Amino acid sequence: MNSVSLSNGLSQLLNSEHTQTQLSVPQLVEKVLKRGEGVLTSTGAVRATTGTYTGRSPKDKYIVEEASTIDKIDWGPVNQPISEEAFSRLYDKVLTYLKNQDEVFAFKGYAGADAKHRLPIQVINEYAWHNLFAHQLFIRPAADELPGHKSEFTVISAPNFKADPKIDGTGSETFIIISFERRTVLIGGTEYAGEMKKSIFSVMNYILPENGILPMHCSANVGREGDVALFFGLSGTGKTTLSADNNRRLIGDDEHGWSPNGVFNIEGGCYAKCINLAAEKEPQIFNAIRFGAVLENVALDHETRIADYDDNTLTENTRAAYQLQAINNIVDPSVAGHPNTIIFLTADAFGVLPPISKLTKEQAMYHFLSGYTSKLAGTERGVTSPQATFSTCFGSPFLPLPAVQYAEMLGKKMDEHNTKVYLVNTGWTGGEYGTGSRMKLAYTRAMVEAALEGELNNVETIKNEIFGLDVPLHVTGVPDEVLQPHKTWPDQEAYNKKAKELAAKFRDNFKKFDHVAHDIIVKGGPTA
Structure with a gap:
């Protein structure tokens, strides 16, 4: 034909x-x-189910x-x-x-x-x-x-x-x-x-x-002074939570382009996960689920049609689709200037990455290509300990072109607009999952705020010996020892062993780029 x-x-x-x-x-x-x-839910949204395929x-x-x-x-x-x-x-x-x-x-x-x-x-x-x-x-x-x-x-x-x-x-x-x-x-x-x-x-x-134009799988918001921030991160890293800031307006929650003019949202709505959704934790999403919105595979009470967001009978991947205009504090139209700050989010269940690090251009390209986070024990059948997960450019399923092309565009745009990039670990501290504890959200918010406000631009740093990352010595609102992950572990030898184990996983994952990204590997990857 x-x-x-x-x-x-x-x-x-x-x-x-x-x-x-x-x-x-x-x-x-x-x-x-x-x-x-x-069917209609109690709030006027449409609830539909998708049968065999829930993802x-x-x-x-x-x-x-x-x-x-x-x-x-x-x-x-x-x-x-x-x-x-x-x-x-x-x-x-x-x-x-x-x-x-x-x-x-x-x-x-x-x-x-x-x-x-x-x-x-x-x-x-x-x-x-x-x-x-x-x-x-x-x-x-x-x-x-x-x-x-x-x-x-x-x-x-x-x-x-x-x-x-x-x-x-x-x-x-x-x-x-x-x-x-x-x-x-x-x-x-x-x-x-x-x-x-x-x-x-x-x-x-x-x-x-x-x-x-660089297409990006990220959320974006803008501050009162017009400063733009991008948040990259896989599921469970805190992207939605951290990009939803009452002091900043949302540009979009998932897909953006970075053009010669600045950042723009690719979409006109949101497709939010809503398993365990609660009005207290995520009021904007909760309140957006009204007439015109679509709920996908969410359980309902048969008589009242009240949604039970804690029920995963149909799937863990329950979703809500709604227009951006259904939430407050947005940029409309969804267009803003060039990013001042980029945040790469990872939930490191090995508990060895610093809670915040300043990245060079090559390190930003390396971690962009890596797209690291970790699966937790118990989240999938057969997963009994934390497992490293890598999704190229934080969106590997959606990249028709070779990934290095997107990374090179990122590096070029960082240079052109003097964009600062930070790696933020929202995962574990004081030990790996099971022995350590999850990073306090208050600490993470303080670190992200410091990065967005420019407080870390000239702060004194120390280089992490295993990952080669520049780690701030002081961040307002965060204990100094928390910033150095090895200081939170009771056993230094155990920390070094686990950190080198994760570094080896990074290098093994990056082998697929060996033939095209030599400079990025040498200047951006782990050093031990």
Whole structure:
């Protein structure tokens, strides 16, 4: 199937009488209820469940092998190739399937809050609640923008269409396929709404670098003086908690671009984890879950429809999707200046990394490429002791290009804008998990505040002998001995042994970059 027939098939679907485009939130909520796709909660949000798949399906994600991209993509387990023929066959089948449905829903919007760099997109859904999700997560066009909106990328999601691996060339019934030449994402066999959000993030991770823009998997906020901070960190490191600051306005909580003009949010909403959500701990998220929001796989009381956020019966990965405007203290539109400070967050369960370190450019690139945190004993079957976890650029599942390209862009932008980078350990102190204790949140907040306020720019430091990191000797509000992890361990020999063990894990993980990142390894990695 050539691009003309692809375009014709899509045009026929969009112009069909049963395709409903740009329904309002109330209209979509009505559709969800009428079609039995979900129920209303006590706060007016829609609750839907996703069946078998309650998270992303990374093994079912593909990129089409095409002449214009084949030499650019970092092919491998993350970016699996699929042929143009297989994509075209599946595309034809999915469109035929959708044309035979009673109703199909289409949303037109944008990815990217900066009007100079935004990507016009459209999302076509079999489910009304998926279209409501798209309405919440992507940027909604103003009424006067709709007539001139011309989509440059299309997401087509048909959860009930299942692939036949023997015929379709997939590994299972589920597929998430990106075609950069056809400017299309094709999703089937999964009801998990997050696939739509993350597929567009993957697209932006390919498109933005071509325009000198660094795509980033991070949260961002801005202070009263206009100073911008970025927070990178994997799940459990405290990214959401630390970036939510009453003294700073939120730019966005998950995906951003760093352009020649500054930072902009890629999304128009939030997709927050809500397991164990409580109004006392995270009031902004809790209060945002009202009419128009979407709850995914959250347990409800059958009669009262009150959400039980502590119930993980369906999954630990319960989610809430809502517009940014549903929370207070935001930047609107989600655009700000160049970052003054970048915080890399890690929850080191080995208890050996300093609670805060100043990073050189090479160290920042090294730890960006490493993306380290640790899994805890008991969180997964078979995990009996802390395990080092590395996710390249803090977002390895979403990087179509070789990771070093993103790290080099980071280093260049740090130089251009004199951006300070800090590694903050929110994990354990005084020993590893099981013997030590979790770093006090009050201490972490004090260290982050000192970094953001510029108090650490000229502070006296000491070099950590094993990791080569510059550690401040004094931070207001934090005991001096806490800043030096070896001083918090009762057994110095045990500390050195565990620290060298983690350093070896860093080096082993970094071997995949040996051939392209020699200077980063020499100047940025562990020294012992």
